[in-house]
Amino acid sequence: MKYKFDFPEIDADEWQNLTPPSSSTPSDEVQWLPLQNHPVFAAVDGGAARSAAFRAPENLVAWDGASRLYFWDSHKQCLHRISIRLGDPDQSSVIAASPSKVLQTDVRLTFVVNKISINRNGSAILLAGSDGLCVMYLYGRASMKDGATICRTVSIGSQIYFNSNNIIRTLEISWHPYSDTHLGILSSDSVFRLFDLSSALGQPEQEYYLQPMEPGRCRNAASICPVDFSFGGAHLWDRFSIFVLFSDGSIYILCPVVPFGSVYKWESMLDIYSDAQTFGLKSANPRAVTNSNLAISWLEATFPELHHQAAGGGNLSALKSQPYALFDASISLQGPLPKVCHGEEEDLEVRISECEGRAVSLLYNTISKDSVLVTAWSGGQLQIDALADEIQPLWVVGSPPRLCVDSCNRILAVAMICESIPGDCSIVKLDQPPDHTVWSGHPPPLLRLAMVDLALPGKKGSSSLISMFVDPLIPERIYTLHDGGIDSIVLHFLPFTSQTSDKDESMRTPSVHSVLSTCQGQSSRPSPLFGFVALSDSFGYSWIVGLTSSQECIVLEMKSWDILLPILVDTEKKSTSLDESRDIDTPDIISKELLDGPKPVLLPPSSPKLRSITADSIEGRSTLHQYFKLFHENYVEYAHKVYFELKHHGPHLKKIIEDQHGRLREAQQKLVKVEEEQEKLEERIGHTTALHSLLEERLQRLRKLPGMHKRPLSKAEREFKSDLDRFTGVELDALNSSIEALNARLKRYTYSLQNNLSNQQRQMPGRGSNHVPDNQISDLQSSIAKLSLVNSGNTKKVKLLESALQSRESSS
Numbered sequence: 001m002k003y004k005f006d007f008p009e010i011d012a013d014e015w016q017n018l019t020p021p022s023s024s025t026p027s028d029e030v031q032w033l034p035l036q037n038h039p040v041f042a043a044v045d046g047g048a049a050r051s052a053a054f055r056a057p058e059n060l061v062a063w064d065g066a067s068r069l070y071f072w073d074s075h076k077q078c079l080h081r082i083s084i085r086l087g088d089p090d091q092s093s094v095i096a097a098s099p100s101k102v103l104q105t106d107v108r109l110t111f112v113v114n115k116i117s118i119n120r121n122g123s124a125i126l127l128a129g130s131d132g133l134c135v136m137y138l139y140g141r142a143s144m145k146d147g148a149t150i151c152r153t154v155s156i157g158s159q160i161y162f163n164s165n166n167i168i169r170t171l172e173i174s175w176h177p178y179s180d181t182h183l184g185i186l187s188s189d190s191v192f193r194l195f196d197l198s199s200a201l202g203q204p205e206q207e208y209y210l211q212p213m214e215p216g217r218c219r220n221a222a223s224i225c226p227v228d229f230s231f232g233g234a235h236l237w238d239r240f241s242i243f244v245l246f247s248d249g250s251i252y253i254l255c256p257v258v259p260f261g262s263v264y265k266w267e268s269m270l271d272i273y274s275d276a277q278t279f280g281l282k283s284a285n286p287r288a289v290t291n292s293n294l295a296i297s298w299l300e301a302t303f304p305e306l307h308h309q310a311a312g313g314g315n316l317s318a319l320k321s322q323p324y325a326l327f328d329a330s331i332s333l334q335g336p337l338p339k340v341c342h343g344e345e346e347d348l349e350v351r352i353s354e355c356e357g358r359a360v361s362l363l364y365n366t367i368s369k370d371s372v373l374v375t376a377w378s379g380g381q382l383q384i385d386a387l388a389d390e391i392q393p394l395w396v397v398g399s400p401p402r403l404c405v406d407s408c409n410r411i412l413a414v415a416m417i418c419e420s421i422p423g424d425c426s427i428v429k430l431d432q433p434p435d436h437t438v439w440s441g442h443p444p445p446l447l448r449l450a451m452v453d454l455a456l457p458g459k460k461g462s463s464s465l466i467s468m469f470v471d472p473l474i475p476e477r478i479y480t481l482h483d484g485g486i487d488s489i490v491l492h493f494l495p496f497t498s499q500t501s502d503k504d505e506s507m508r509t510p511s512v513h514s515v516l517s518t519c520q521g522q523s524s525r526p527s528p529l530f531g532f533v534a535l536s537d538s539f540g541y542s543w544i545v546g547l548t549s550s551q552e553c554i555v556l557e558m559k560s561w562d563i564l565l566p567i568l569v570d571t572e573k574k575s576t577s578l579d580e581s582r583d584i585d586t587p588d589i590i591s592k593e594l595l596d597g598p599k600p601v602l603l604p605p606s607s608p609k610l611r612s613i614t615a616d617s618i619e620g621r622s623t624l625h626q627y628f629k630l631f632h633e634n635y636v637e638y639a640h641k642v643y644f645e646l647k648h649h650g651p652h653l654k655k656i657i658e659d660q661h662g663r664l665r666e667a668q669q670k671l672v673k674v675e676e677e678q679e680k681l682e683e684r685i686g687h688t689t690a691l692h693s694l695l696e697e698r699l700q701r702l703r704k705l706p707g708m709h710k711r712p713l714s715k716a717e718r719e720f721k722s723d724l725d726r727f728t729g730v731e732l733d734a735l736n737s738s739i740e741a742l743n744a745r746l747k748r749y750t751y752s753l754q755n756n757l758s759n760q761q762r763q764m765p766g767r768g769s770n771h772v773p774d775n776q777i778s779d780l781q782s783s784i785a786k787l788s789l790v791n792s793g794n795t796k797k798v799k800l801l802e803s804a805l806q807s808r809e810s811s812s
Contacts, residue, residue, distance in 0.1 A: 029099075030097050030098070031097070031098045032085070032095045032096070032097055032098070033095060033096060033098050034093060034094070034095055034096070034555070035069075035082075035084060035094045035095065035096045035545065035553060035555050036552075036553045036554060036555045038082065038096045038098055038100070038553065039098055039099070040071060040073065040080045040082070040100055041071075041547075041551060041552055041553035042551065057114075057115070057361075057465045057467050057481075058114040058115060058528075058530045058531070059114075059115050059116065059117075059467065059481075059530075059531055059532060059533075060072040060074065060113070060114075060115075060116060060530050060531040060547060061116070061531035061532065061533045061545060061547050062116050062117060062118045062125060062533065063118070063533045063534075063535060063545075064118055064122035065122070065472075066122070067083055067084055067085070068081055068082065068083060068084070068122070069081075069082045069084050069096070069533070069545070070082075070116060070118060070125060071100075071531070071547070072113055072116050072127070073551075074112070074113065075551075077104070077105075077109060078102050078103065078104045078148060079102070079103040079104070079116075079125070079136065080100040080101070080102060080103075081100060081101040081102075081103060081138070082096045082097065082100045082101075083096065083097040083100075084096045084097075084535075086535060086536075086537040086541065086543070087537055087539060087541050091539075091541055091557075092541075092557045094535065094543055094545075094555050101149065102147065102148040102149065103136070103138065103148065103149050103151050104145070104148045104149070104150055104151070105127075105134065105136055105150075105151065105153035106143075106150050106151065106152055106153055107134075107153050107155075109127070109132065109134065110131070110132060111129040111130070111131035111132030112129050112130070112131070113127045113128065113129050114128065114129050114130065115127075115128040115129075115173070116128070117173070117174070117175060118175075119175045119180050119181075120175065120177065120179070120180050121180045122138070123137065123138055123139055123140075123180065124136065124137050124138060124180070124181075124197070125138060126173065126175065126183070127153075128170070128173050130169070130170075131162060132155070132158075132162055133155065133156045133157060133158075133161065133162070133170065133173065133185075134153050134154065134155050134156065135153065135154055135156060135183075135197060136151050136152075136153045137151055137152045137153070137154075138151060140152065154197070154201050155201065156183060156185075156195055156197070156201055157185065157193070157195060157201075157202065157204070158202065159202055160187075160193070160202075160204075161185075161187060167740045167743065167744050168187050168188055168189050168740075168741070168744050169187060169188040169737075170185055170186070170187050170188075171186045171187060171188060171226060171227060171228065172185070172186045172227075172228050172229055173185050173186075174229070174230075174231065176194070176231060176259050176262070177231050177233070177239075178239065178259065178262045178263070178264060179259040179261070179262040181196055181197040181198040181261075182194055182195065182196055182197070182205070182259040182262070183195045183197065184229065184231065184242070185204075186226055186228070186229045186244070188225075188737050188740065188741060189741045189744065189745070190209065190210045190211070190224065190225070190226055190741070191207060191208065191209050191210065192207075192208045192210060192229065192242065192244070192254070193206070193207050193208075194206040194207075194257070194259060196259065196260065196261075198261075199412075200413075203413065204413065205259070205260060205412075205413055205414075206257065206259075206413065206414050206415070207413075207414070207415035207416070208254060208257070208331065208415075208416060208418050209415070209416070209417045209418060210226060210244060210252070210333055210418055211333065211417060211418065211419045211420070212224055212246065212250070212252055212333055212335065212336070212420055213420065223246060223247075223248045223250060224246070224738070225246060225247040225737055225738070226244055226245065226246050226247075227245055227246065227247050227358070227359055227360060227361070227362075228244075228245045228359075228360070228361045228362040229242055229243060229244045229245065229362065230242075230243045230245075230362050230363060230364040231243075231364065232364060232366075232371075232391075233364060233365070233366030233371065234268070234366060235366050235369075235371055236268075236271060236272055236275065236390055236391070237255055237256065237272060237390065237391045237392060237393060238364075238366065238371055238391055239264065239268065240255055240256035240257060240258055240393070241253055241254065241255040241256070241257070241391050242254040242255070242257050243362060243364055243373065244333075245359055245361070245362035245375060246336075246359070247358045247359055248358070248359065249355065249358075249359040249375060249377070249383070250335060250336035250337075251335060251336060251337045251362070251373060251375070251446075252333050252334060252335030252336060252337070252420070253333075253334040253335055253337070253391060253443060253444075254331055254333060254334075254418060255331070255334065255391055255392070255393045255394065256295075256298065256331070256393045257331070258302060258321045259321070260321060260322070260323040260411075261320060261321060262320070262321050263318050263319070263320050263321075264303075264318065264319055264321070265317070265318055265319075266316055266317055266318055266319055269299070269303060269306055269319050270306075272299065273296070273299055273306055275390075276292045276295045276296050276299070276439075277292070277296065279292075279438050279439060280292020280293075280295065280296075280438075280439040281293070281296075283438065283439060285439070285440055287439075287440055287441055288438060288439035288440050288441075289439075291392065291393075291394065291439050291440070291441055292439050294326070294329070294393070294395055294397075295392070295393050297326075298324070298326065298393065301322070301324045302321050302322055302324045303319045303320075303321060303322070304322060305319055306319060323410065323411035323412070323414075324411065325401050325403060325411065325414045325416075326395060326401075327400060327401075327403075328397060328398065328400050329395035329396060329397045329398070329399065329400070329401075330395065330396050330399040330400070330401050330416035330417060330418060330419075331393075331394070331395060331396075331416060331418050332394040332395055332396045332418065332419065332420065332421055333418040333419060333420045334394055334420070334443040335420065335443050336443075337443050337444065337445065337446050338443065338445050338446070339445060339446055339447075339448065340388045340445040340446065340447050355377040355379060355381045355383060355451075356377060356378070356379025356380070356381060357377050357378030357379040358377065358378050359375055359376070359377055359378075360376050360377065360378050360464075360465060360466055361375075361376040361466055361467060361468060362374070362375055362376075363376075363468040363469075363470070363478065365470050365475060365478065366475070367475045367476055367491070367494055367497060368475075368494065368496075368497040369494075369496035369497045370386050370387075370494040370495060370496045370497050371386065371387040371391075372384065372385070372386050372387075372449070372491070372494070373385050373386070373387070373446065374468055374478060376466035376468060376480070377466075378464055378465075378466075379464070380453060380454040380455060380456035380464055380466070380482070381451060381452065381453050381454070382451070382452040382453075382454065382466075382480065382489070383448075383451060384448075384449045384450045384451070384452065384489075384491070384510065385446040385447060385448055385449060386446070386447045386449055386494065386495055386496075387444045387445075387446065387447075388444060388445045388446065388447040388495070389444040389445060390438075390444065391444055392438075392439050392441075394421075394441050396419055396421065399416070399417065399419070401414050401415060401416035402414070402415045402416065421441070447495060449491065449493065449494075449495075449510075450491075450509055450510050452489060452510060452512055454466075454480065454482065454484075454487055454512075456482055456483065456484050457483070457484050457519050464482050464483055464484075465482065465483065465528075466480055466481070466482045467480070467481040467482075467532070468480050468481070469481065469532065469533075469534055470534075471534055471536070471542060471558075471560075472534055472535075472536045472542070473536035473540065473541075473542045473560055474490075474542070474560055476490055476491045476492075476494075477489070477490050477491075477560075478490075478491070479515070479532070479534060479544065481529060481532045482528075483518070483528045484517060484518060484519055485514065485515070485516040485517040485518045485519070485529070486514075486515040486516040486529070486532065486544065486546065487512060487513065487514055487515060488512070488513045488514075488515050488558075489510050489511070489512050490510055490511045490513075491510050492508035492509070492510060492511065493507045493508045493509075515544065515556065515558075516529075516544075516546060516554065516556065518548075527548065527549050528549065529546050529547060529548060529549075530547045530548065530549055530551075531545070531546065531547030532544070532545070532546055532547070533545050534558075540560060541557070541560070542557075542558045542560050543555055543556060543557050543558060544556050544558060721808075724801075724804055724805065724808060735794055735797060735798055735801075736798070738794065739791065739794050739795075739798075742787065742790060742791060742794075743791070746787055753780070
């Protein structure tokens with residue numbers, strides 16, 4: 001079976017305007033420079049003022065994963081496309097082509113761009129700000145103006161988020177990892193929307209209204225305020241999952257969520273399909289059988305070729321999803337994800353007390369067999385957890401979704417309310433059998449790997465904005481971008497990966513390294529970065545690129561070959577290493593043969609007539625000649641060898657003596673420095689002693705003051721103080737956002753009601769008065785009264801909190 005893809009028609013003029021990827025930079029007059037010296041990264045003024053007034057996390061740099069780097073120039077309101085070469089001419093350098101290609105939008109942007117993000121195939125880039133959201137198409141229909149390429153730019157969701165009558169804020173925007181045309185947006189009204197850029201730009205393709213708790217059972221306002229989300233990765237049902245983080249640190253899962261028309265690998269879909277049939281349908285738990293039946297029916301309807309392929313009737317390499325939704329069930333909001341334990345469930349209050357402030361960002365990362373979730377808190381802490389079980393889809397039967405279909409009954413859009421199942425968060429134990437956990441509908445538990453404190457600089461009461469990125473080369477390395485700079489965190493222990501690789505090692509804590517610091521001193525204010533991207537090539541080299549507030553570029557090479565090697569210390573060889581080094585460092589100046597002396601001379605046997613022979617005789621002369629020859633062969637040659645050895649080792653001995661003299665001079669200089677430092681240390685110790693005695697005198701005087709004898713706070717006062725601190729950091733912002741969301745919904749409801757009344761008046765002309773049913777009027781009045789009561793109650797709470805905070809500040 002072959003797929004049929006609908007591509008837009010392109011005429012001849014458009015083909016002339018198409019810009020091929022190979023011609024991103026003109027071939028003539030191209031100059032290759034180090035990336036940090038590129039002319040587009042010239043220093044400008046005004047960055048510090050913008051950073052002080054702009055508190056949203058910014059990232060004005062993006063990389064397409066190949067050879068193009070994109071940079072948004074906020075001063076010129078244009079996008080620069082820079083061709084780069086990694087590891088050229090040497091391994092540690094990144095060079096860029098100059099001049100860069102300038103891209104401009106075909107419409108004037110009325111908002112400040114603080115984030116750019118490129119899609120999977122590099123054809124479109126996202127321009128996001130607090131007051132607008134646009135997508136710029138990098139290739140296709142374009143024109144030239146003043147040397148810049150004018151690209152087609154469209155607005156996304158302007159009637160929902162950026163209407164004058166609306167105060168709904170976008171919290172997080174991200175491209176879907178399995179689609180080039182789908183954008184996911186999480187907003188302050190607790191709604192996750194999925195937009196399809198190939199169809200309707202103003203209306204979402206899928207809407208999910210998040211309701212984490214039952215109405216009336218909310219413990220605090222922070223538990224119903226989402227802050228961030230992350231798409232899942234390439235692991236079973238994780239690819240169909242969305243992880244949502246709330247302000248109190250709780251994490252929820254939406255599964256399954258699939259963009260209409262997205263493509264997935266056949267092998268991955270077969271693994272999911274086989275898992276549901278093997279562990280779900282054959283389970284002894286009836287609830288697991290019901291859940292797996294729903295999952296199998298959803299899979300077969302979303303991917304119609306799956307059943308035919310599983311039976312061996314096809315040879316497709318990928319499957320395309322079809323628009324589908326269960327007509328009598330909505331997706332469940334699974335969570336909050338519990339902590340895995342041995343006997344008792346961990347209390348949420350205890351878990352939150354380990355971190356300061358509120359949760360600000362979430363990162364999902366797939367590392368081999370493990371799915372890792374990293375939660376960043378405004379106090380500078382990172383909570384690193386791993387999923388201890390697999391994710392399974394879950395629906396709430398009896399809660400039908402709202403569908404939008406065309407004339408042929410094809411689904412165009414879907415919307416549903418996602419609720420948590422009451423009593424679903426049961427205690428998860430390690431010793432439970434698989435029949436009680438697999439496909440039982442329980443959310444997967446979290447296994448705590450580490451808690452990391454970044455020790456961020458900041459004043460009391462201020463919160464830090466933390467963004468997290470995964471290294472494209474080493475998934476175990478995570479970069480954190482914050483006001484103080486960039487930190488690198490490397491995970492050395494992963495539960496499932498370490499188990500499958502047969503590594504018999506203990507649980508090692510992550511290693512944390514400061515890569516870049518933007519704090520010039522303790523008293524200076526940190527300057528946040530306005531851009532960050534991690535680069536890597538196919539040869540195993542990686543770099544990070546940062547953009548400062550003054551629009552300067554920073555390029556750093558990151559070592560990667562030994563980052564995951566274990567640290568091995570051999571204590572047995574440490575004691576013998578010194579002796580071996582001494583033997584090796586001491587050279588042989590004279591050979592052992594010369595030190596042993598000349599060899600003994602073996603005299604020939606003498607006859608008894610030797611003494612009677614005279615020296616002048618022929619026999620005497622021959623005997624003397626023989627003795628002289630023996631002495632010459634031994635002693636004279638030995639003397640020559642000694643002379644040669646001494647002459648040969650003379651320069652070597654001279655070098656050794658010079659080295660000894662040099663070491664002696666260095667030791668003498670060090671002794672002089674030590675004597676000087678000793679004098680300074682004695683002076684500082686004397687000054688410190690005097691200062692210590694002075695501080696003791698002042699302390700004694702302060703103790704005698706009448707105001708120092710205050711009694712400590714009671715238990716009730718301490719609890720009230722902790723409640724005020726919690727309300728100051730988390731609850732007050734959450735209440736304000738809830739009030740804004742309620743006001744927005746009220747305005748939208750009244751506006752739609754007025755439109756309905758005007759339409760009814762147009763449909764019934766000629767009547768003197770429009771008749772409205774009394775029950776409708778009473779329902780409307782009761783709903784308006786309830787909303788006004790809720791708003792007034794929230795206003796009173798906010799005023800009470802503000803008065804308590806003011807009284808506390810005045811008393812302190």
